[in-house]
Amino acid sequence: MKAYISLAREMPEGVCRRALKARAEVIEGSVNDLLWDLAVHRYTLQKVINALWELDKLPKKSQVHQLFYPVLRSYGFRAHVARNIYSTALALVKSARENKGSKPLIRKMSARLDHQDARVDLENGAVRIIFRDRWYSLRLMHRREYVERFRSFKWKEVHVKCHDGELYVSIVFEVRYAPYTPRGLLALDVNLKHIVIYDGSSVRRYKAKFVDALSKRARAEELQRKYPKRWRYNKRILNRVKTLHKRARNIVVDWCRKFAKEIVLEAKKHNYAIALEDLAHLRENMSKNKNIIVWKLTMFAYRKLQESIVSKAIEYSVPVVFINPKSTSLTCPRCSTKLIYNHRLAVCSKCGFIGDRDKVGATNIWFKVLDAYAGECGSPQSAPAVKDETRQSGRTRNEGMRKVIKNIQM
Numbered sequence: 001m002k003a004y005i006s007l008a009r010e011m012p013e014g015v016c017r018r019a020l021k022a023r024a025e026v027i028e029g030s031v032n033d034l035l036w037d038l039a040v041h042r043y044t045l046q047k048v049i050n051a052l053w054e055l056d057k058l059p060k061k062s063q064v065h066q067l068f069y070p071v072l073r074s075y076g077f078r079a080h081v082a083r084n085i086y087s088t089a090l091a092l093v094k095s096a097r098e099n100k101g102s103k104p105l106i107r108k109m110s111a112r113l114d115h116q117d118a119r120v121d122l123e124n125g126a127v128r129i130i131f132r133d134r135w136y137s138l139r140l141m142h143r144r145e146y147v148e149r150f151r152s153f154k155w156k157e158v159h160v161k162c163h164d165g166e167l168y169v170s171i172v173f174e175v176r177y178a179p180y181t182p183r184g185l186l187a188l189d190v191n192l193k194h195i196v197i198y199d200g201s202s203v204r205r206y207k208a209k210f211v212d213a214l215s216k217r218a219r220a221e222e223l224q225r226k227y228p229k230r231w232r233y234n235k236r237i238l239n240r241v242k243t244l245h246k247r248a249r250n251i252v253v254d255w256c257r258k259f260a261k262e263i264v265l266e267a268k269k270h271n272y273a274i275a276l277e278d279l280a281h282l283r284e285n286m287s288k289n290k291n292i293i294v295w296k297l298t299m300f301a302y303r304k305l306q307e308s309i310v311s312k313a314i315e316y317s318v319p320v321v322f323i324n325p326k327s328t329s330l331t332c333p334r335c336s337t338k339l340i341y342n343h344r345l346a347v348c349s350k351c352g353f354i355g356d357r358d359k360v361g362a363t364n365i366w367f368k369v370l371d372a373y374a375g376e377c378g379s380p381q382s383a384p385a386v387k388d389e390t391r392q393s394g395r396t397r398n399e400g401m402r403k404v405i406k407n408i409q410m
Protein backbone atom coordinates (compact mmCIF):
# COMPACT_ATOMS: atom_id res chain seq x y z
CA MET A 1 0.00 0.00 0.00
CA LYS A 2 2.66 2.42 1.10
CA ALA A 3 4.76 1.98 -2.00
CA TYR A 4 2.67 3.80 -4.54
CA ILE A 5 2.34 7.20 -2.92
CA SER A 6 5.47 8.26 -1.16
CA LEU A 7 4.11 11.53 0.15
CA ALA A 8 0.86 10.26 1.56
CA ARG A 9 -1.23 7.16 1.85
CA GLU A 10 -4.89 6.75 2.45
CA MET A 11 -6.49 4.21 4.65
CA PRO A 12 -7.76 1.74 2.04
CA GLU A 13 -11.44 1.09 1.70
CA GLY A 14 -12.57 -2.46 2.22
CA VAL A 15 -13.28 -5.03 4.89
CA CYS A 16 -11.84 -4.25 8.29
CA ARG A 17 -11.93 -6.07 11.54
CA ARG A 18 -13.22 -4.70 14.79
CA ALA A 19 -13.20 -6.53 18.07
CA LEU A 20 -15.62 -6.47 20.94
CA LYS A 21 -13.53 -7.07 24.06
CA ALA A 22 -14.99 -7.82 27.43
CA ARG A 23 -14.38 -9.60 30.69
CA ALA A 24 -16.62 -12.63 30.98
CA GLU A 25 -18.10 -14.93 33.56
CA VAL A 26 -19.29 -18.48 33.16
CA ILE A 27 -23.05 -18.77 33.58
CA GLU A 28 -23.51 -22.31 32.34
CA GLY A 29 -20.97 -25.08 32.86
CA SER A 30 -18.13 -25.17 35.35
CA VAL A 31 -15.29 -22.62 35.39
CA ASN A 32 -12.85 -25.31 36.38
CA ASP A 33 -13.79 -27.47 33.39
CA LEU A 34 -13.33 -24.49 31.11
CA LEU A 35 -9.92 -23.68 32.60
CA TRP A 36 -8.95 -27.31 32.22
CA ASP A 37 -9.93 -27.26 28.54
CA LEU A 38 -7.90 -24.08 28.07
CA ALA A 39 -4.92 -25.65 29.84
CA VAL A 40 -5.09 -28.74 27.61
CA HIS A 41 -5.34 -26.38 24.62
CA ARG A 42 -2.17 -24.56 25.64
CA TYR A 43 -0.36 -27.82 26.37
CA THR A 44 -1.16 -29.36 22.99
CA LEU A 45 -0.36 -26.16 21.11
CA GLN A 46 3.08 -26.14 22.74
CA LYS A 47 3.51 -29.84 21.89
CA VAL A 48 2.80 -29.20 18.22
CA ILE A 49 5.19 -26.24 18.23
CA ASN A 50 7.91 -28.38 19.82
CA ALA A 51 7.44 -31.09 17.20
CA LEU A 52 7.51 -28.61 14.30
CA TRP A 53 10.55 -26.87 15.78
CA GLU A 54 12.52 -30.14 15.59
CA LEU A 55 12.01 -30.44 11.83
CA ASP A 56 14.67 -29.04 9.49
CA LYS A 57 12.18 -28.11 6.83
CA LEU A 58 8.68 -26.95 7.66
CA PRO A 59 6.00 -29.17 6.14
CA LYS A 60 3.12 -27.83 4.04
CA LYS A 61 -0.22 -27.23 5.63
CA SER A 62 -1.69 -30.42 4.21
CA GLN A 63 1.20 -32.43 5.61
CA VAL A 64 0.82 -30.76 9.00
CA HIS A 65 -2.83 -31.76 8.88
CA GLN A 66 -1.92 -35.41 8.26
CA LEU A 67 0.70 -35.34 11.02
CA PHE A 68 -1.28 -33.71 13.81
CA TYR A 69 -5.00 -33.87 13.09
CA PRO A 70 -5.53 -37.44 14.34
CA VAL A 71 -3.48 -36.78 17.49
CA LEU A 72 -5.34 -33.59 18.28
CA ARG A 73 -8.67 -35.33 17.72
CA SER A 74 -7.57 -38.04 20.13
CA TYR A 75 -7.16 -35.33 22.79
CA GLY A 76 -10.88 -34.74 22.32
CA PHE A 77 -10.67 -31.46 20.39
CA ARG A 78 -13.38 -30.64 17.91
CA ALA A 79 -12.43 -30.62 14.24
CA HIS A 80 -12.09 -26.85 13.80
CA VAL A 81 -10.35 -26.34 17.12
CA ALA A 82 -7.81 -29.00 16.11
CA ARG A 83 -7.30 -27.24 12.78
CA ASN A 84 -6.83 -23.89 14.53
CA ILE A 85 -4.24 -25.40 16.87
CA TYR A 86 -1.98 -26.79 14.17
CA SER A 87 -2.29 -23.76 11.91
CA THR A 88 -1.47 -21.41 14.79
CA ALA A 89 1.55 -23.57 15.66
CA LEU A 90 2.72 -23.57 12.06
CA ALA A 91 2.35 -19.79 11.75
CA LEU A 92 4.21 -19.16 15.01
CA VAL A 93 7.11 -21.45 14.10
CA LYS A 94 7.31 -20.00 10.61
CA SER A 95 7.51 -16.41 11.80
CA ALA A 96 9.98 -17.27 14.57
CA ARG A 97 12.25 -18.88 11.97
CA GLU A 98 11.92 -16.01 9.53
CA ASN A 99 12.83 -13.53 12.27
CA LYS A 100 15.63 -15.82 13.48
CA GLY A 101 13.94 -15.93 16.87
CA SER A 102 13.93 -18.67 19.48
CA LYS A 103 11.31 -21.36 19.86
CA PRO A 104 7.88 -19.85 20.60
CA LEU A 105 6.69 -20.47 24.15
CA ILE A 106 2.97 -20.32 24.84
CA ARG A 107 2.39 -18.62 28.17
CA LYS A 108 -1.16 -17.40 27.75
CA MET A 109 -4.12 -19.66 28.14
CA SER A 110 -6.12 -18.69 25.11
CA ALA A 111 -8.03 -20.22 22.23
CA ARG A 112 -9.58 -19.15 18.97
CA LEU A 113 -12.96 -20.50 17.95
CA ASP A 114 -14.74 -20.46 14.60
CA HIS A 115 -18.42 -20.50 13.72
CA GLN A 116 -18.71 -24.23 14.31
CA ASP A 117 -17.59 -23.98 17.93
CA ALA A 118 -19.17 -20.77 19.14
CA ARG A 119 -22.52 -19.01 19.26
CA VAL A 120 -22.74 -15.27 19.71
CA ASP A 121 -25.91 -13.83 21.22
CA LEU A 122 -25.43 -10.07 21.51
CA GLU A 123 -29.07 -9.48 22.37
CA ASN A 124 -28.49 -11.17 25.69
CA GLY A 125 -24.81 -10.27 25.88
CA ALA A 126 -23.76 -13.90 25.92
CA VAL A 127 -21.42 -16.29 24.09
CA ARG A 128 -21.50 -20.07 23.96
CA ILE A 129 -18.26 -21.94 23.25
CA ILE A 130 -16.97 -25.49 22.99
CA PHE A 131 -13.43 -26.90 22.67
CA ARG A 132 -13.87 -30.58 23.35
CA ASP A 133 -17.08 -32.19 24.54
CA ARG A 134 -18.71 -29.54 26.73
CA TRP A 135 -20.47 -26.30 25.90
CA TYR A 136 -19.97 -23.30 28.16
CA SER A 137 -22.08 -20.16 28.30
CA LEU A 138 -20.33 -16.93 29.14
CA ARG A 139 -21.84 -13.57 29.94
CA LEU A 140 -20.05 -10.47 28.64
CA MET A 141 -19.36 -8.09 31.51
CA HIS A 142 -19.56 -4.81 29.66
CA ARG A 143 -21.87 -1.86 29.28
CA ARG A 144 -25.03 -2.58 27.34
CA GLU A 145 -24.43 0.32 24.88
CA TYR A 146 -20.98 -0.94 24.04
CA VAL A 147 -22.24 -4.41 23.14
CA GLU A 148 -25.19 -2.95 21.22
CA ARG A 149 -22.81 -1.13 18.87
CA PHE A 150 -21.79 -4.44 17.31
CA ARG A 151 -25.32 -5.71 16.76
CA SER A 152 -25.45 -5.03 13.02
CA PHE A 153 -22.08 -6.65 12.16
CA LYS A 154 -21.22 -10.19 11.18
CA TRP A 155 -18.96 -11.96 13.64
CA LYS A 156 -15.97 -13.90 12.37
CA GLU A 157 -14.31 -15.60 15.32
CA VAL A 158 -14.30 -15.71 19.11
CA HIS A 159 -11.16 -15.57 21.25
CA VAL A 160 -11.22 -16.73 24.84
CA LYS A 161 -8.38 -16.21 27.26
CA CYS A 162 -7.61 -16.47 30.93
CA HIS A 163 -5.29 -13.88 32.42
CA ASP A 164 -4.54 -13.31 36.11
CA GLY A 165 -7.48 -15.51 37.07
CA GLU A 166 -9.96 -13.53 34.94
CA LEU A 167 -11.72 -14.72 31.81
CA TYR A 168 -11.77 -12.48 28.76
CA VAL A 169 -13.67 -12.83 25.50
CA SER A 170 -13.01 -10.96 22.32
CA ILE A 171 -15.37 -11.31 19.39
CA VAL A 172 -13.96 -10.31 16.02
CA PHE A 173 -16.40 -8.71 13.57
CA GLU A 174 -16.01 -7.90 9.91
CA VAL A 175 -16.94 -4.35 9.09
CA ARG A 176 -17.10 -2.69 5.72
CA TYR A 177 -15.15 0.53 5.70
CA ALA A 178 -16.40 2.80 2.93
CA PRO A 179 -15.20 6.33 3.60
CA TYR A 180 -17.17 9.23 2.12
CA THR A 181 -15.66 11.74 -0.30
CA PRO A 182 -14.33 14.51 1.90
CA ARG A 183 -15.16 18.18 1.43
CA GLY A 184 -12.28 19.37 3.51
CA LEU A 185 -9.51 18.31 5.79
CA LEU A 186 -8.45 18.39 9.42
CA ALA A 187 -4.65 18.17 9.78
CA LEU A 188 -3.31 17.03 13.15
CA ASP A 189 0.10 17.79 14.54
CA VAL A 190 0.81 15.76 17.66
CA ASN A 191 3.37 16.36 20.36
CA LEU A 192 3.50 15.54 24.06
CA LYS A 193 2.03 18.86 25.17
CA HIS A 194 -0.46 19.74 22.47
CA ILE A 195 -2.45 18.49 19.58
CA VAL A 196 -2.72 21.24 16.99
CA ILE A 197 -5.46 21.08 14.37
CA TYR A 198 -5.54 23.09 11.17
CA ASP A 199 -8.72 22.99 9.09
CA GLY A 200 -7.68 25.22 6.20
CA SER A 201 -8.64 28.49 7.85
CA SER A 202 -7.89 28.42 11.54
CA VAL A 203 -5.59 26.73 14.02
CA ARG A 204 -6.87 25.15 17.21
CA ARG A 205 -4.86 23.79 20.09
CA TYR A 206 -5.83 21.00 22.48
CA LYS A 207 -3.93 20.30 25.66
CA ALA A 208 -2.75 16.70 25.64
CA LYS A 209 -2.56 14.63 28.82
CA PHE A 210 0.71 13.01 27.81
CA VAL A 211 2.90 15.07 30.14
CA ASP A 212 1.05 13.68 33.19
CA ALA A 213 1.75 10.20 31.91
CA LEU A 214 5.35 11.11 31.31
CA SER A 215 5.91 12.19 34.90
CA LYS A 216 4.45 8.90 36.16
CA ARG A 217 6.69 6.93 33.87
CA ALA A 218 9.72 8.99 34.84
CA ARG A 219 9.04 8.25 38.53
CA ALA A 220 8.84 4.53 37.79
CA GLU A 221 12.14 4.57 35.94
CA GLU A 222 13.71 6.60 38.75
CA LEU A 223 12.76 3.86 41.21
CA GLN A 224 14.21 1.23 38.93
CA ARG A 225 17.46 3.17 38.74
CA LYS A 226 17.58 3.75 42.47
CA TYR A 227 17.21 0.05 43.22
CA PRO A 228 18.83 -1.49 40.14
CA LYS A 229 18.68 -5.07 41.43
CA ARG A 230 16.20 -4.95 44.25
CA TRP A 231 13.18 -3.57 42.41
CA ARG A 232 12.51 -6.87 40.69
CA TYR A 233 12.46 -8.90 43.91
CA ASN A 234 11.18 -6.49 46.50
CA LYS A 235 7.42 -6.79 46.37
CA ARG A 236 6.75 -3.27 47.60
CA ILE A 237 9.01 -1.58 45.03
CA LEU A 238 7.86 -3.87 42.25
CA ASN A 239 4.22 -3.07 42.94
CA ARG A 240 4.94 0.64 42.99
CA VAL A 241 6.81 0.45 39.66
CA LYS A 242 4.04 -1.62 38.10
CA THR A 243 1.31 0.74 39.33
CA LEU A 244 3.11 3.80 37.99
CA HIS A 245 3.57 2.22 34.58
CA LYS A 246 -0.04 1.13 34.50
CA ARG A 247 -1.29 4.60 35.45
CA ALA A 248 0.85 6.22 32.79
CA ARG A 249 -0.55 3.83 30.24
CA ASN A 250 -4.14 4.36 31.33
CA ILE A 251 -3.81 8.14 31.14
CA VAL A 252 -2.64 7.87 27.54
CA VAL A 253 -5.18 5.25 26.47
CA ASP A 254 -8.18 7.00 28.05
CA TRP A 255 -7.24 10.39 26.72
CA CYS A 256 -6.61 9.05 23.20
CA ARG A 257 -10.01 7.39 23.07
CA LYS A 258 -11.79 10.50 24.24
CA PHE A 259 -9.93 12.77 21.87
CA ALA A 260 -10.32 10.40 18.91
CA LYS A 261 -14.06 10.32 19.36
CA GLU A 262 -14.26 14.10 19.51
CA ILE A 263 -12.15 14.67 16.42
CA VAL A 264 -13.79 11.93 14.34
CA LEU A 265 -17.26 13.21 15.15
CA GLU A 266 -16.18 16.71 14.21
CA ALA A 267 -14.78 15.50 10.88
CA LYS A 268 -17.97 13.55 10.25
CA LYS A 269 -20.13 16.59 10.99
CA HIS A 270 -18.44 18.64 8.26
CA ASN A 271 -17.67 15.72 5.90
CA TYR A 272 -13.95 16.27 6.39
CA ALA A 273 -11.04 13.84 6.16
CA ILE A 274 -8.41 13.53 8.89
CA ALA A 275 -4.68 13.78 8.13
CA LEU A 276 -2.08 12.34 10.49
CA GLU A 277 1.65 11.92 10.40
CA ASP A 278 2.73 8.46 9.32
CA LEU A 279 4.05 6.51 12.25
CA ALA A 280 6.73 4.59 10.35
CA HIS A 281 8.32 7.79 9.08
CA LEU A 282 7.94 9.49 12.42
CA ARG A 283 10.11 6.78 13.90
CA GLU A 284 12.87 7.44 11.39
CA ASN A 285 12.74 11.16 12.04
CA MET A 286 12.78 10.86 15.78
CA SER A 287 15.44 8.20 16.23
CA LYS A 288 18.08 10.80 17.05
CA ASN A 289 16.21 11.93 20.12
CA LYS A 290 18.40 11.53 23.17
CA ASN A 291 15.81 11.21 25.93
CA ILE A 292 14.73 7.58 25.79
CA ILE A 293 11.73 7.92 28.15
CA VAL A 294 10.31 10.81 26.18
CA TRP A 295 10.88 8.94 22.95
CA LYS A 296 9.21 5.75 24.14
CA LEU A 297 6.21 7.58 25.50
CA THR A 298 5.86 9.69 22.38
CA MET A 299 5.84 6.59 20.20
CA PHE A 300 3.38 4.86 22.50
CA ALA A 301 1.10 7.89 22.70
CA TYR A 302 1.22 8.46 18.99
CA ARG A 303 0.49 4.81 18.22
CA LYS A 304 -2.44 4.76 20.63
CA LEU A 305 -3.84 7.97 19.21
CA GLN A 306 -3.53 6.67 15.68
CA GLU A 307 -5.19 3.37 16.62
CA SER A 308 -8.03 5.15 18.37
CA ILE A 309 -8.63 7.54 15.49
CA VAL A 310 -8.50 4.76 12.89
CA SER A 311 -10.93 2.57 14.79
CA LYS A 312 -13.36 5.46 15.32
CA ALA A 313 -12.96 6.51 11.68
CA ILE A 314 -13.96 3.00 10.58
CA GLU A 315 -17.01 3.22 12.82
CA TYR A 316 -18.12 6.54 11.30
CA SER A 317 -16.81 6.06 7.68
CA VAL A 318 -14.46 9.02 8.00
CA PRO A 319 -11.54 9.04 5.51
CA VAL A 320 -8.02 9.08 6.98
CA VAL A 321 -4.78 10.08 5.25
CA PHE A 322 -1.26 9.43 6.52
CA ILE A 323 1.44 11.93 5.66
CA ASN A 324 5.18 11.51 5.61
CA PRO A 325 6.19 13.93 8.38
CA LYS A 326 9.59 14.68 6.89
CA SER A 327 10.44 18.34 7.43
CA THR A 328 6.84 19.35 8.21
CA SER A 329 8.08 21.88 10.72
CA LEU A 330 11.11 23.06 8.78
CA THR A 331 9.65 24.82 5.75
CA CYS A 332 7.44 27.87 5.43
CA PRO A 333 3.81 26.90 4.77
CA ARG A 334 3.40 29.93 2.51
CA CYS A 335 6.48 29.85 0.29
CA SER A 336 8.36 26.61 1.22
CA THR A 337 11.52 28.49 2.21
CA LYS A 338 13.51 27.00 5.08
CA LEU A 339 12.34 28.53 8.35
CA ILE A 340 14.55 30.10 11.01
CA TYR A 341 13.65 29.16 14.55
CA ASN A 342 13.95 31.22 17.68
CA HIS A 343 13.00 28.64 20.33
CA ARG A 344 9.59 27.48 19.12
CA LEU A 345 8.84 30.58 17.07
CA ALA A 346 9.46 30.28 13.37
CA VAL A 347 10.22 33.19 11.07
CA CYS A 348 10.38 33.09 7.28
CA SER A 349 13.11 35.32 5.89
CA LYS A 350 11.48 35.49 2.47
CA CYS A 351 7.79 36.22 2.98
CA GLY A 352 7.74 37.35 6.61
CA PHE A 353 5.54 34.49 7.89
CA ILE A 354 5.61 34.13 11.70
CA GLY A 355 4.18 31.20 13.62
CA ASP A 356 5.03 28.69 16.31
CA ARG A 357 6.35 25.25 15.62
CA ASP A 358 3.11 23.31 16.11
CA LYS A 359 1.13 25.67 13.96
CA VAL A 360 3.70 25.33 11.19
CA GLY A 361 3.51 21.54 11.56
CA ALA A 362 -0.26 21.31 11.28
CA THR A 363 -0.44 23.78 8.41
CA ASN A 364 2.26 21.97 6.47
CA ILE A 365 0.57 18.62 6.96
CA TRP A 366 -2.59 20.17 5.53
CA PHE A 367 -0.74 21.46 2.46
CA LYS A 368 1.12 18.19 1.99
CA VAL A 369 -2.19 16.38 1.62
CA LEU A 370 -3.22 18.84 -1.09
CA ASP A 371 0.11 18.38 -2.86
CA ALA A 372 -0.11 14.61 -2.66
CA TYR A 373 -3.55 14.40 -4.18
CA ALA A 374 -3.58 17.35 -6.54
CA GLY A 375 -0.90 15.93 -8.81
CA GLU A 376 0.87 18.04 -11.42
CA CYS A 377 -1.49 19.30 -14.15
CA GLY A 378 -4.04 16.65 -13.35
CA SER A 379 -1.75 13.70 -14.00
CA PRO A 380 -1.66 11.13 -11.23
CA GLN A 381 1.44 11.97 -9.24
CA SER A 382 2.03 8.43 -8.20
CA ALA A 383 3.82 6.17 -10.64
CA PRO A 384 2.70 2.85 -9.36
CA ALA A 385 4.60 -0.36 -9.89
CA VAL A 386 1.61 -2.29 -8.71
CA LYS A 387 -1.11 -4.53 -10.03
CA ASP A 388 -3.77 -3.03 -12.24
CA GLU A 389 -6.65 -3.30 -9.82
CA THR A 390 -4.72 -1.50 -7.13
CA ARG A 391 -3.82 1.19 -9.57
CA GLN A 392 -7.42 1.62 -10.56
CA SER A 393 -8.63 2.01 -7.03
CA GLY A 394 -5.75 4.40 -6.46
CA ARG A 395 -6.98 6.50 -9.33
CA THR A 396 -10.57 6.68 -8.12
CA ARG A 397 -9.32 7.68 -4.72
CA ASN A 398 -7.19 10.38 -6.26
CA GLU A 399 -10.21 11.66 -8.05
CA GLY A 400 -12.08 11.75 -4.78
CA MET A 401 -9.31 13.82 -3.30
CA ARG A 402 -9.15 16.09 -6.29
CA LYS A 403 -12.79 16.90 -5.73
CA VAL A 404 -11.80 17.92 -2.22
CA ILE A 405 -9.28 20.31 -3.55
CA LYS A 406 -11.76 21.86 -5.92
CA ASN A 407 -14.10 22.45 -3.04
CA ILE A 408 -11.39 23.89 -0.87
CA GLN A 409 -10.19 26.26 -3.54
CA MET A 410 -13.70 27.59 -4.19
Ligand SMILES: [Zn+2]
Binds near residue numbers: 336
Ligand atom coordinates in the same frame (compact mmCIF):
# COMPACT_ATOMS: atom_id res chain seq x y z
ZN1 LIG B 1 7.71 32.11 3.62
